[in-house]
Every structure is written in structure tokens, then in C-alpha cells.
Amino acid sequence: MPINLDDLGNFDNLEDLNKILEKRMKEHNSIAAPGFDGLSPERMAALQTSFPENHPKSPLVKNYLKPMELAQCPLLMQLRFLMEKLRGGKEIKLTRTGALPTAVVKELYEQGHLKNYWIENGYSKVNREGEIMEVLITRLLLEISSLAKKRNHKLSLTRKGEKIIDDGNAILDELLQILLYKFNWGYFDGYESENIGQVIPGFSIYLIKKYGDEERSSKFYAQKYFEAFPHLRGNKNDFNCYKSRTFSRYFKFLGLVKIPDKTLFDEEMMVAKTPFCDLLFSLQNK
Known part of the structure; x- marks a missing residue:
């Protein structure tokens, strides 16, 4: 529905015209739009x-959620699992391709937060990170975030990551920002x-x-x-x-x-x- 422009020819004063236009624009923007x-x-x-x-x-x-409520967010729990392994200046040595090592992949998947259909139905096994989307996305989001850094094929926490490691709500805020706006949603598919x-x-x-x-x-x-x-x-x-x-x-x-x-x-x-x-x-x- 277009903005109402009726009866605007009677204004001699440009300031008054702008005021009524601004008023009508606000009214237009506050009305439910089709679609x-x-x-x-x-x-x-x-x-x-x-x-x-x-x-x-x-x-x-x-x-704002309590710790037991936050535990219902699988991706958050996986992110926090990796962060815990990096607490206190620890590092995870990545593979030559920048992936999590198989031991960490298995440990993360065994937490049971996110299940892979093909693994759970016996078509595949827990092995390389790149074969398990639910694991791969966790590492990718952590790297993209301001909570961790990757240097010389090693993953570690940033100062911010160390600072908020015990604040699940703050980590969830970061996760939502990264997943919704910075991560490419087409990463795992070939859609146009x-x-x-x-x-x-x-x-x-x-x-x-x-x-x-x-x-x-x-x-x-x-x-x-x-x-x-x-x-x-x-x-x-x-x-x-x-x-x-x-x-x-x-x-x-x-x-x-x-x-x-x-x-x-x-x-x-x-x-x-x-x-x-x-x-x-x-x-x-x-």
C-alpha cells in the first residue's frame, strides 16, 4: 500500500509540507504490510x-536463560565443549587442512548434542570432521567468532573468549550473531x-x-x-x-x-x- 499523497497541493510552506509527509510516512510504516x-x-x-x-x-x-535452559541448545553446548578444551591458554592442534583432529571429533560427537542421520543409521562412522556437518559447523563458527583464533594450525581462545567462557548467555549472543549473519548459509549445499x-x-x-x-x-x-x-x-x-x-x-x-x-x-x-x-x-x- 503506497503512502497517502492526497491533499498535498495546498501547502505554500515547504516546512509544513515536510512535516505532514513525515507524519504520513510514520503512519504508513506502522501499519501491517501485505505479505x-x-x-x-x-x-x-x-x-x-x-x-x-x-x-x-x-x-x-x-x-536471558538459566544454565539448565541453555543446555537445550545443542550447537551452544558443542561450542562450549570446544571452548572448555581451550580454557586457560590451551590449544587444539588442527590438521594440515585446518580441521579438528579425529580424536576431538569423536569426543565432541560422543557428547550427543547433535546427531548425524547417516552415522546414527549405520551408513557412516565417526571419523573425519569434514564428513560430519554437525561437527564441522561447530569449529567453523568458533573460528569465525570473536571467541577464538587460529594461528599456525592451532586453535585457541581470544581474550574475549577467556573472559566470557562461563557466561552461557553471552556465548549464545555471539553464536546467534555469527550463525545468522556472518556464516554463509549456503556453505553445505549447492543451491543457486x-x-x-x-x-x-x-x-x-x-x-x-x-x-x-x-x-x-x-x-x-x-x-x-x-x-x-x-x-x-x-x-x-x-x-x-x-x-x-x-x-x-x-x-x-x-x-x-x-x-x-x-x-x-x-x-x-x-x-x-x-x-x-x-x-x-x-x-x-x-
């Missing part, structure tokens, strides 16, 4: 520019678009928070996402791209969604939110 699932442009903008930091106009509020899913990922979290009480198909969420961002749609594989990145990988790794195993590889995978999703995020109706 935004009830959100106004200014609330969508808050998701784009501020999330996961809390903003008065954002539809989502990220909550690098942007699908990663353009305003907070909107997808808003959708799963709003509608995830019951199982719904991934297509339900993909349709709403592409209604909001139609410029991202280019071919028939875009729904699968959104499903794979948003639900099969990153929201699942964060512990925000649960997916029945029987629909894991279905074109219309079934998705519901987890209790952890409700703990971490609240809807804000302002």
Missing part, C-alpha cells in the same frame, strides 16, 4: 537491523541462491514462534517467507532450499525446531517449535 504476516514495515526493519538484540519495535524478544533463508532470518524465527505450537509443513513457512521476500524466488528448488537451510540445519542445530524422523527427507517436511524456542524468544505486540 509480512501482520508485521508493519518498521517492525520488519527492527528484525533486519537489530535482531537478535532486543528492540522496542521488534516482534521478538530474546530472553546464497540469500534464501539468510535474508532477515529473524522473520523465520518469528513465524515458527507464532505458528509452531502444532506440526505444520515446511511449505507453510516457505510460502510465508517468499510472500515477504518475493524477489528471492527464482526456481522450483527454492522451497527445498529454504526448508533445508532453515529447518533441517540451522534452526535444528540451535534446538528451535523438532522434525519427525519419518518426514526428514519429505518434500513437505513437518516442523514444530521446541520448548527451548519458547524459552529463548517471546512475542512482543507493540
Whole structure:
């Protein structure tokens, strides 16, 4: 819906004209926009520019959690496991390709936070980091973050990492920033678009928070996402791209969604939110 420009020809004073234009623009931006699932442009903008930091106009509020609540985030727990191995100036010597050594890969996977389908069903074994996406992404995110550094094929904590190592909420804040905005969501796939899913990922979290009480198909969420961002749609594989990145990988790794195993590889995978999703995020109706 365009901004109302009626009755603007009666202003002789440019200052008065600018004031009324500014007023109408604010009114326009505060009204729910078509395709935004009830959100106004200014609330969508808050998701784009501020999330996961809390903003008065954002539809989502990220909550401070207790240690037992934070333990429900698998990717956070894996990140903290690696950080613990680096506590106090310790290092992990990486392979020539920059990967975690097999012993650390096995130790991390055996923590049981994230399970690999192929390993759990006997098609593969825990061996090299590059064969286990759930392990590889943990090391990649730690390297990209401000919590660790890699020098001479050795991984160690930064001063910031040492400082906040016991603060799970601070580490989660860093994890969300890195995963949502700095890590390339297309890293693990060959889909044409690098942007699908990663353009305003907070909107997808808003959708799963709003509608995830019951199982719904991934297509339900993909349709709403592409209604909001139609410029991202280019071919028939875009729904699968959104499903794979948003639900099969990153929201699942964060512990925000649960997916029945029987629909894991279905074109219309079934998705519901987890209790952890409700703990971490609240809807804000302002």
C-alpha cells in the first residue's frame, strides 16, 4: 500500500509540507504490510537491523536463560565443549587442512548434542570432521567468532573468549550473531541462491514462534517467507532450499525446531517449535 499523497497541493510552506509527509510516512510504516504476516514495515526493519538484540519495535524478544535452559541448545553446548578444551591458554592442534583432529571429533560427537542421520543409521562412522556437518559447523563458527583464533594450525581462545567462557548467555549472543549473519548459509549445499533463508532470518524465527505450537509443513513457512521476500524466488528448488537451510540445519542445530524422523527427507517436511524456542524468544505486540 503506497503512502497517502492526497491533499498535498495546498501547502505554500515547504516546512509544513515536510512535516505532514513525515507524519504520513510514520503512519504508513506502522501499519501491517501485505505479505509480512501482520508485521508493519518498521517492525520488519527492527528484525533486519537489530535482531537478535532486543528492540522496542521488534516482534521478538530474546530472553536471558538459566544454565539448565541453555543446555537445550545443542550447537551452544558443542561450542562450549570446544571452548572448555581451550580454557586457560590451551590449544587444539588442527590438521594440515585446518580441521579438528579425529580424536576431538569423536569426543565432541560422543557428547550427543547433535546427531548425524547417516552415522546414527549405520551408513557412516565417526571419523573425519569434514564428513560430519554437525561437527564441522561447530569449529567453523568458533573460528569465525570473536571467541577464538587460529594461528599456525592451532586453535585457541581470544581474550574475549577467556573472559566470557562461563557466561552461557553471552556465548549464545555471539553464536546467534555469527550463525545468522556472518556464516554463509549456503556453505553445505549447492543451491543457486546464497540469500534464501539468510535474508532477515529473524522473520523465520518469528513465524515458527507464532505458528509452531502444532506440526505444520515446511511449505507453510516457505510460502510465508517468499510472500515477504518475493524477489528471492527464482526456481522450483527454492522451497527445498529454504526448508533445508532453515529447518533441517540451522534452526535444528540451535534446538528451535523438532522434525519427525519419518518426514526428514519429505518434500513437505513437518516442523514444530521446541520448548527451548519458547524459552529463548517471546512475542512482543507493540
